Amino acid sequence: MDSSFLANGQFLHLSRFQPETFANQASLTLPNHTTIDILAPGIVEVTPASQAGKFIVLSCGVHGNETAPIEICSDMLDAIVEGTIIVQHKILMIFGNLPAMNAGERFIEENMNRLFSGAHQNGSSPERQRAKLLEDTVAQFFAKAVGGEERLHYDLHTAIRDSKNDKFVVMPYLGDGRLPSAKQFGFLAACGVDTFLLSSAPTTTFSYFSSAQFKARGFTVELGKVRPFGENDMRSFAAARASLTALVSETDYAPAATMSELLVYKVNQVINRQHKDFALHFSDDAPNFTDFKQGTLLASEPGAEYVAQQDGEAIVFPNAKVALGQRALLTVVPTTLETLDV
Numbered sequence: 001m002d003s004s005f006l007a008n009g010q011f012l013h014l015s016r017f018q019p020e021t022f023a024n025q026a027s028l029t030l031p032n033h034t035t036i037d038i039l040a041p042g043i044v045e046v047t048p049a050s051q052a053g054k055f056i057v058l059s060c061g062v063h064g065n066e067t068a069p070i071e072i073c074s075d076m077l078d079a080i081v082e083g084t085i086i087v088q089h090k091i092l093m094i095f096g097n098l099p100a101m102n103a104g105e106r107f108i109e110e111n112m113n114r115l116f117s118g119a120h121q122n123g124s125s126p127e128r129q130r131a132k133l134l135e136d137t138v139a140q141f142f143a144k145a146v147g148g149e150e151r152l153h154y155d156l157h158t159a160i161r162d163s164k165n166d167k168f169v170v171m172p173y174l175g176d177g178r179l180p181s182a183k184q185f186g187f188l189a190a191c192g193v194d195t196f197l198l199s200s201a202p203t204t205t206f207s208y209f210s211s212a213q214f215k216a217r218g219f220t221v222e223l224g225k226v227r228p229f230g231e232n233d234m235r236s237f238a239a240a241r242a243s244l245t246a247l248v249s250e251t252d253y254a255p256a257a258t259m260s261e262l263l264v265y266k267v268n269q270v271i272n273r274q275h276k277d278f279a280l281h282f283s284d285d286a287p288n289f290t291d292f293k294q295g296t297l298l299a300s301e302p303g304a305e306y307v308a309q310q311d312g313e314a315i316v317f318p319n320a321k322v323a324l325g326q327r328a329l330l331t332v333v334p335t336t337l338e339t340l341d342v
């Protein structure tokens with residue numbers, strides 16, 4: 001396969017509109033000796049000419065209408081193919097939900113980011129099939145990190161609502177004694193993220209899957225707000241683009257963060273919608289991280305009322321229209337981190 005199938009946004013374009021082009025795996029070696037393996041529509045593995053230092057998964061478009069990260073990743077792939085980015089690490093780049101991108105929707109049948117860690121079993125929706133393929137591909141990718149190389153996964157998203165803190169990260173629950181990493185706070189802060197949300201329990205998200213299954217440093221990175229393709233203000237993503245480029249092209253890009261400048265929250269309540277008459281009790285345009293006084297009614301459904309349990313409890317990802325049983329609201333409270341890993 002020659003580079004015309006990959007350059008100038010062609011990989012994403014063909015993956016979306018002529019996925020059969022990539023029905024068979026194909027490989028391309030660039031003049032700078034970087035190898036690009038096309039594993040499936042929307043999935044490429046990039047191997048540096050030099051010995052790979054880190055194993056980095058960059059995923060985007062797990063929700064099809066979250067376009068800014070898709071545009072960033074596609075541009076990065078173009079730059080890799082053109083040779084203006086020369087990778088020093090092994091990269092698995094994933095464009096998640098291709099049909100949902102074409103429909104301009106979050107998903108076609110169901111939310112793919114609730115289908116990992118085996119939750120895709122017992123069904124055959126397009127999202128379930130894709131989640132299984134993504135799990136298998138990530139497993140094969142990290143299995144090659146036999147020398148104990150650093151494993152990283154940044155799952156890039158944008159949020160439905162405005163947010164008081166425009167860029168924030170959901171850090172998957174670390175139930176295995178691992179501590180959050182100072183180096184990762186540094187990298188994410190360099191991307192423009194100033195707010196971190198520590199999960200309190202396992203989930204079925206993509207970033208939790210990589211974190212729990214492969215001991216990767218995994219993150220859901222919210223880079224801004226959902227907008228259609230072509231309508232993103234790329235100035236707002238300049239720091240994220242530059243830092244992601246530095247991450248893949250420098251041997252060990254390790255900017256430091258000043259922890260006292262970062263906002264850290266922990267999840268206090270995970271409120272799942274159990275009834276069709278689930279309602280939120282704050283305005284539709286209340287941004288993420290709006291906080292409330294103790295006792296304020298936040299959400300209700302027949303048989304249950306959900307209130308702020310403490311002063312300063314803030315809302316994140318409110319969505320009354322999620323499928324029954326799914327998360328309709330997270331509440332978070334400020335916290336501090338006593339100890340970090342390197």
Ligand SMILES: O=C(O)CCC(=O)N[C@@H](CCC(=O)O)C(=O)O
Nearest residue numbers: 113157159160161170205220317
């Ligand atoms: O803005 C929203 O309501 C959703 C944005 C989004 O897709 N967020 C992710 C977060 C995943 C996580 O908790 O790690 C999601 O809901 O899947």
Ligand SMILES: [Zn+2]
Nearest residue numbers: 063066157158
């Ligand atoms: Zn998303």
